Each structure stands twice: as C-alpha cells, then as structure tokens.
Amino acid sequence: MRIKICGITNLEDALDAINAGADALGFVFYEKSPRYIEVKKAKEIVDKLPPFIQTVGLFVNESSKHINDICHLTNMQLAQIIDDEDNTEFDNLNIKYIEVIRANCKEDLEDLDENYYLVDAFVEGFGGAGKRVALEWFKDVDCSKLILAGGLTASNLKELKGYNFYGIDVSSGVEASKGKKDKEKMKEFVKAANEI
Numbered sequence: 001m002r003i004k005i006c007g008i009t010n011l012e013d014a015l016d017a018i019n020a021g022a023d024a025l026g027f028v029f030y031e032k033s034p035r036y037i038e039v040k041k042a043k044e045i046v047d048k049l050p051p052f053i054q055t056v057g058l059f060v061n062e063s064s065k066h067i068n069d070i071c072h073l074t075n076m077q078l079a080q081i082i083d084d085e086d087n088t089e090f091d092n093l094n095i096k097y098i099e100v101i102r103a104n105c106k107e108d109l110e111d112l113d114e115n116y117y118l119v120d121a122f123v124e125g126f127g128g129a130g131k132r133v134a135l136e137w138f139k140d141v142d143c144s145k146l147i148l149a150g151g152l153t154a155s156n157l158k159e160l161k162g163y164n165f166y167g168i169d170v171s172s173g174v175e176a177s178k179g180k181k182d183k184e185k186m187k188e189f190v191k192a193a194n195e196i
C-alpha cells in the first residue's frame with residue numbers, strides 16, 4: 001500500500017518522512033491552510049530530495065493555469081486537486097493529477113470511473129482536519145484505485161485490513177503541531193501501514 005505524508009513545510013520533515021518509508025510527500029499550496037508552503041520554499045525542499053519519491057502539490061479550487069505554473073516552478077510530479085467550485089479546467093492541465101472526493105455519505109463513492117481518486121472526509125474549510133471517512137461506506141466498493149485520507153493514525157490503520165486500498169494519505173495524524181511533523185509518529189504510521 002502506497003503511503004503519502006502530506007503537509008510538508010520543511011526539509012527536516014521531508015527527509016524524516018522518506019526515512020520512515022513514505023512513497024510520496026504532499027505540499028499544500030492553499031493559503032488558508034496552516035501547512036501552506038510558498039513556492040520558493042517548496043522548490044528548495046524538492047531540489048534536495050533523493051530519487052524515487054513522488055512530490056504531490058495540493059490545490060483547492062484553483063485554475064489549471066495556476067496549478068500548471070506552480071507544479072512547473074516547484075517540480076511537483078502530481079497535483080492533488082479539490083475542485084468544489086469547478087474552477088479547474090482539467091483538460092488544460094499539463095501535469096498528472098488525482099482528484100479528491102470529499103465524501104459526506106456512501107453515495108459519494110458510487111459510480112466512480114476507472115480513474116484513481118483520493119477520498120477524504122468532508123469538512124467545512126477543507127482538509128487536514130483529522131476527520132475520518134466511515135469505513136462501512138466502502139464495503140461494496142472496489143478500493144484498489146482509491147487512496148484513503150482523513151483522520152488516519154498509526155493506531156487506527158489496522159481497521160483498513162481487507163479493504164485493499166491502493167494507498168493512504170496522512171497529515172494531522174503524524175504531526176507534532178500544525179505544520180510540523182513528528183518523526184516517531186511517521187515511523188509508527190509507516191510500520192502500522194506495512195502490517196495491514
């Protein structure tokens with residue numbers, strides 16, 4: 001199962017996440033987030049990363065031009081897109097992307113197409129809030145192309161056994177404080193994920 005650690009704001013956390021075993025690092029380009037990172041800082045971190053780690057830029061209700069520009073400037077390899085306001089013209093993106101489903105009920109997970117999706121819990125004011133998606137909503141869903149996010153921690157990951165999620169994404173569950181990761185929590189998280 002692939003593991004993304006989101007809300008990276010500094011190089012130390014990025015390297016600790018990689019050493020813990022993360023496959024992907026998320027950078028939040030959403031100014032209202034406590035984990036917001038400026039373009040220059042994100043680029044400085046990305047430039048120092050070792051190979052074989054995917055960099056993911058998180059965008060909320062942005063235009064395709066904005067997403068293309070920021071990803072190009074910072075060497076993001078994937079855009080994670082929340083587009084509640086239909087601002088993103090997906091056909092005009094020149095970067096690989098994954099859309100976020102902010103699930104509020106089981107029906108939000110029905111009739112998904114063949115694309116990969118990241119499923120997070122619906123919260124006012126967007127994500128990184130530690131709120132969980134009800135696992136029973138996934139009972140009859142093929143989870144092999146879904147990345148689960150929302151309130152995951154090392155201690156609740158065992159509940160995901162048997163669902164066959166493609167990946168998991170965590171932010172607040174491995175933080176020491178908002179915007180600062182906890183090295184031990186990241187290690188415990190990856191260890192627990194590998195035991196699923």
Ligand SMILES: O=C(O)c1ccccc1N[C@@H]1O[C@H](COP(=O)(O)O)[C@@H](O)[C@H]1O
Pocket residue numbers: 006007026028030033034035036058060082120125126127128129130131149150151152169170171172173
């Ligand atoms: O992390 C943020 O601040 C954030 C802001 C706006 C949209 C999404 C955000 N984070 C994403 O939220 C989910 C779940 O986070 P958590 O583990 O519940 O804290 C994850 O996909 C983050 O990438």
